[in-house]
Amino acid sequence: MSADRPTLPPVRLHSEAELAREALGAPLMARAAKLARWAERGVPVGAGGEILPEALGEATVLLGLADDEDGPAHTAEAWQLAVDTGLVEITEHPGEEDAAADAAAGTARPGEELGLLTSGSPHDILDIWLEGMETVLADAAAPDLADIADQIAEGGELDLDAIDWNPEEEAELLDGILGNLYLLTALAESPDQAVPLPALAASMIVPDDMDEPTDDVLEEVSEAMMRLDDQFRVLEPIGLVAYRPVDEALIEELDEQGETVTAAEPLTDEDVSRYGMVRLTPLGVYAVRARMLDAGVDAPAVGDLSDKGADVLLDALPEYPEALAQSESELWLAARSPLEAARDLLAAARGDDDRAPGRRLAAQQTLSLVAPEAETALREVLDDRQLGGLARVWLAERALPGIPEPTQDMIFWLTVDTIAAQLESADDEAAAELRDLVAGLTEQHSGFFEAAWRVDHPATADVLEAMGRLHPDKKAAKDARKAAFKARSRRTA
Numbered sequence: 001m002s003a004d005r006p007t008l009p010p011v012r013l014h015s016e017a018e019l020a021r022e023a024l025g026a027p028l029m030a031r032a033a034k035l036a037r038w039a040e041r042g043v044p045v046g047a048g049g050e051i052l053p054e055a056l057g058e059a060t061v062l063l064g065l066a067d068d069e070d071g072p073a074h075t076a077e078a079w080q081l082a083v084d085t086g087l088v089e090i091t092e093h094p095g096e097e098d099a100a101a102d103a104a105a106g107t108a109r110p111g112e113e114l115g116l117l118t119s120g121s122p123h124d125i126l127d128i129w130l131e132g133m134e135t136v137l138a139d140a141a142a143p144d145l146a147d148i149a150d151q152i153a154e155g156g157e158l159d160l161d162a163i164d165w166n167p168e169e170e171a172e173l174l175d176g177i178l179g180n181l182y183l184l185t186a187l188a189e190s191p192d193q194a195v196p197l198p199a200l201a202a203s204m205i206v207p208d209d210m211d212e213p214t215d216d217v218l219e220e221v222s223e224a225m226m227r228l229d230d231q232f233r234v235l236e237p238i239g240l241v242a243y244r245p246v247d248e249a250l251i252e253e254l255d256e257q258g259e260t261v262t263a264a265e266p267l268t269d270e271d272v273s274r275y276g277m278v279r280l281t282p283l284g285v286y287a288v289r290a291r292m293l294d295a296g297v298d299a300p301a302v303g304d305l306s307d308k309g310a311d312v313l314l315d316a317l318p319e320y321p322e323a324l325a326q327s328e329s330e331l332w333l334a335a336r337s338p339l340e341a342a343r344d345l346l347a348a349a350r351g352d353d354d355r356a357p358g359r360r361l362a363a364q365q366t367l368s369l370v371a372p373e374a375e376t377a378l379r380e381v382l383d384d385r386q387l388g389g390l391a392r393v394w395l396a397e398r399a400l401p402g403i404p405e406p407t408q409d410m411i412f413w414l415t416v417d418t419i420a421a422q423l424e425s426a427d428d429e430a431a432a433e434l435r436d437l438v439a440g441l442t443e444q445h446s447g448f449f450e451a452a453w454r455v456d457h458p459a460t461a462d463v464l465e466a467m468g469r470l471h472p473d474k475k476a477a478k479d480a481r482k483a484a485f486k487a488r489s490r491r492t493a
Contacts, residue, residue: 009186010300010324011289014282020122022283023129026239028136031063031078036087036114038062044104049083049090051076052104077139077237084135085128086113126286129239133287136238140231141170173224174231175291176204178280181241182288182299185280187321197232197246197276201225225275232278240284247274306331310341310348310363315355317362318424329366342367342374346381349390352458354424356386361421364390372398389414412455415441420459423466435470442476449476449483453490461487 014022023029043055051059056072059079065071082088089111093104116124180203184195201224206213213221225246232243280288292299302324305313313332317325333341349363350356367374367390378394381387382404389410395403406414422434442448452464464484471477 008183008292008297008299010302010304010320010328011182011186011285012191012302012324012327013286013289016122016126019283019286020125020129022239022281023125024117026129026237026283028078028081028237029129029132029239031074032082032085032087032132033114033117034063035059035075035079036082036110039082039088039108040110043088043108045090045106045108046103047105049080049106049108051079051108074237081132081135081238083108085132086111087117087128088114129283130287130290133238133240136235136240137174138171140234141174143170173204177228177231178288179292180204181278181280182285182292185285191282192279194242194244194277194279196272197225197228197278198272200278201228228278229276232276239281240287242279242281244273244277246276302327303331304328306335308332310344313366314345314348314359314362317366318355318358318421325362325365326369329369333366333369338371338374339377342370342377343380345370346377346387346391350384350386354458357417357421357459358424360386360390360417364393367394368397372400375400385410385413386417389417408451409455412451413457416452416455416457416460416463419463419466420457423463435472438467438470439472439476442471442473449479453483453487455487461491 013019024033038059043059044052045055046052056075056079060066060071060075063071063075063078065074068074079088083090087110088108090106090108092106113128116128177200180200181195184200185191185193198221201221202213205221205224206217210217229246232241233245235241236243289299289301300316305316305328313328317328320328336344345363345366349360351359367378375395375398378391381391384391389406392403392406419434419437422437445451449464453460457463461484464480464487468477468480468484471480
């Protein structure tokens with residue numbers, strides 16, 4: 001893949017209206033908005049904008065969390081989100097900077113941003129949510145407050161080294177985890193497919209070239225899992241992830257035995273789920289992609305190409321998973337008339353460069369979705385050496401009359417071109433299909449290799465060499481390699 005091509009597979013995004021509804025429904029955001037409306041009466045706050053104890057108790061009751069032992073903490077988190085996102089604004093009390101910890105240093109009332117949650121556009125709502133999400137991400141990457149409290153209780157100054165916390169490394173690790181989760185989501189067969197926490201942790205820790213993780217690496221994976229468990233619990237209420245936490249009973253079992261999680265050991269489906277399962281929500285996909293774009297990463301989404309030229313579309317589609325390629329093609333075609341689209345696709349499919357076979361295959365697949373009104377465009381290229389074959393295929397699939405018989409040269413040229421396109425992006429599954437195709441061709445045409453090496457196509461020699469590697473029959477494979485040698489000699493003569 002060239003350096004200017006996408007480095008990530010495309011994702012399918014929900015509409016901004018759908019995402020905005022999800023953002024408003026996220027538990028932490030909904031609580032923050034409720035507290036902001038409640039603040040209309042004026043809420044006394046401390047010097048840092050924190051809600052004071054008496055008001056905190058009232059707010060906890062307001063949110064229906066009075067019976068939850070963590071209710072005050074959840075309320076304080078929601079209040080802080082309201083402050084950080086401008087849902088509430090604080091007016092400081094003059095001359096009270098040195099007020100006692102439990103005395104009011106200011107008054108909080110609804111901020112301008114609160115009105116946008118009801119009267120603003122979906123984009124406005126998402127901007128507010130993204131700002132809050134960044135706050136929550138920072139909280140997730142922060143050190144364990146219990147460690148800090150223990151250190152302060154011992155009378156020492158705050159020492160980040162002593163609590164084994166590096167803010168830059170922690171933020172980078174969390175970014176990497178979210179990036180891996182984004183990639184796995186993009187490649188998943190279903191958007192609801194969750195990732196086991198052991199696999200996610202191992203993806204960041206275990207080197208790609210390590211066949212068997214060492215005990216030290218397994219220990220590091222185990223520690224990362226426990227840290228991720230804490231972080232995903234923090235991230236779930238803002239709606240970034242859907243998370244099934246590590247089974248508390250499992251943690252207790254491990255603690256009692258003095259052992260740690262051995263993430264690389266084979267686990268049953270039931271065991272895996274006990275170690276935690278996580279997936280990005282549609283809102284999470286949107287958020288991680290937005291952060292990637294801000295960082296300069298090329299993170300395409302389905303629909304990005306609908307206003308681009310056919311050349312851009314055909315250059316990108318070979319890298320897309322099949323289902324997303326079809327969706328992208330459908331959106332691109334919807335913006336054009338069938339005849340205009342067909343002519344643009346055919347013009348962009350021409351070329352003798354290395355990527356041209358892939359473009360033509362993408363054009364053929366996209367053209368299969370075009371309405372019959374495009375017939376004129378396909379008939380215009382019937383005599384074109386590069387496009388005549390695929391034009392005949394399109395017309396024949398629609399059982400249209402008056403299709404001229406292709407010459408043998410055109411048949412062989414199209415065959416070489418098609419195999420060259422499949423070789424360009426063949427994965428393991430495609431390679432098996434290609435092997436069957438190669439075997440089938442030589443069975444149908446006894447003199448295939450004798451004719452194929454004469455085909456005037458830039459990829460003829462490469463295709464024949466590949467057929468020599470792929471063909472299951474040793475004699476046929478040898479014939480393919482001989483034909484490849486002849487083809488290469490012919491081009492250099």
